[in-house]
Amino acid sequence: MRRSKVVGMRDRFHAELDNVSLAQAMHGLSDPLRLRIVALLAERGETECSVIYNDLGISKSNASHHFRVLRECGLIWRSHQGQQQSARLRVDEFDGRFPGLLAAVIRNIGTGEPGPERLREAGEPEGAPTPR
Amino acid sequence: MRRSKVVGMRDRFHAELDNVSLAQAMHGLSDPLRLRIVALLAERGETECSVIYNDLGISKSNASHHFRVLRECGLIWRSHQGQQQSARLRVDEFDGRFPGLLAAVIRNIGTGEPGPERLREAGEPEGAPTPR
DNA sequence: CTAATGGTTCAACAACTCTTGTACCGTTGG
DNA sequence: CCAACGGTACAAGAGTTGTTGAACCATTAG
Numbered sequence: 269m270r271r272s273k274v275v276g277m278r279d280r281f282h283a284e285l286d287n288v289s290l291a292q293a294m295h296g297l298s299d300p301l302r303l304r305i306v307a308l309l310a311e312r313g314e315t316e317c318s319v320i321y322n323d324l325g326i327s328k329s330n331a332s333h334h335f336r337v338l339r340e341c342g343l344i345w346r347s348h349q350g351q352q353q354s355a356r357l358r359v360d361e362f363d364g365r366f367p368g369l370l371a372a373v374i375r376n377i378g379t380g381e382p383g384p385e386r387l388r389e390a391g392e393p394e395g396a397p398t399p400r
Numbered sequence: 401m402r403r404s405k406v407v408g409m410r411d412r413f414h415a416e417l418d419n420v421s422l423a424q425a426m427h428g429l430s431d432p433l434r435l436r437i438v439a440l441l442a443e444r445g446e447t448e449c450s451v452i453y454n455d456l457g458i459s460k461s462n463a464s465h466h467f468r469v470l471r472e473c474g475l476i477w478r479s480h481q482g483q484q485q486s487a488r489l490r491v492d493e494f495d496g497r498f499p500g501l502l503a504a505v506i507r508n509i510g511t512g513e514p515g516p517e518r519l520r521e522a523g524e525p526e527g528a529p530t531p532r
Numbered sequence: 533c534t535a536a537t538g539g540t541t542c543a544a545c546a547a548c549t550c551t552t553g554t555a556c557c558g559t560t561g562g
Numbered sequence: 563c564c565a566a567c568g569g570t571a572c573a574a575g576a577g578t579t580g581t582t583g584a585a586c587c588a589t590t591a592g
Contacts, residue, residue, distance in 0.1 A: 290508050294430035299550085300423045318568065330551060332570055349570050351559045366508045372500040376422050379498075431580080450538065460554050462581060464540055483589045
């Protein structure tokens with residue numbers, strides 16, 4: 269509730285993973301943008317927040333929103349050295365709570381969007397343009 | 401769109417799994433009720449729909465809604481013998497699209513709710529009131 | 533045929549989510 | 563001190579989701 273007023277900005281509580289339900293965890297991983305954030309963190313490890321929302325081309329507010337969701341389901345940990353802030357995946361803790369889940373998601377994150385690249389491999393036996 | 405008008409009720413298209421995105425799949429698995437349905441199907445195999453919404457104590461409309469979501473992300477397959485209809489998990493096909501994901505979810509589905517049973521083990525050092 | 537049963541669809545509502553813009557807070561650099 | 567910067571909080575919008583109840587369709591039972 270009065271999260272901000274009492275402790276101020278530095279509050280940014282991190283979730284106690286035992287209190288995170290599976291549904292909540294799944295919800296945290298059910299947004300395309302968040303999946304891209306997770307993928308980015310899985311690939312690069314701890315990363316500055318500014319880098320993340322610059323690379324993803326989203327607004328600061330929006331990024332902050334998604335960071336919050338990811339924080340609240342125990343997926344990321346925030347830390348701040350000076351004014352630069354960074355995020356990292358809580359891989360071990362999350363895996364302790366939901367064994368194998370994050371690994372399975374990360375493994376499948378590349379095939380996330382069924383867009384152009386996947387449509388090619390669907391039909392198209394690579395011969396003619398199949399004008400059927 | 402005019403799904404119902406054209407083909408009628410028997411339409412119930414099943415998702416082409418190649419067209420399902422990871423985010424969509426995760427969304428399908430991000431609702432507590434749906435997770436219970438998945439858990440039930442994982443445990444019992446093919447099950448009649450009426451049994452499902454009776455055991456879960458939810459309305460037919462609501463069950464139908466969730467069945468639809470699960471169908472549209474390729475998680476369940478519906479079949480009908482007579483007026484009885486039943487559902488089953490598309491374990492193999494889903495695993496082909498998202499290797500390891502469904503297994504990981506099912507494995508963790510028991511610890512889904514962080515409710516009462518989990519709170520006990522957390523705190524509650526009220527030693528006295530347990531006169532074992 | 534008529535009635536009952538099993539599921540779906542529709543309309544409607546509250547609740548939530550995502551997104552953006554603006555104002556704000558804390559730290560750092562001049 | 564004051565200004566700039568990195569992030570967060572708040573407000574507001576459009577859009578989505580979960581839930582309910584009523585109407586409907588299709589199949590079987592009487």
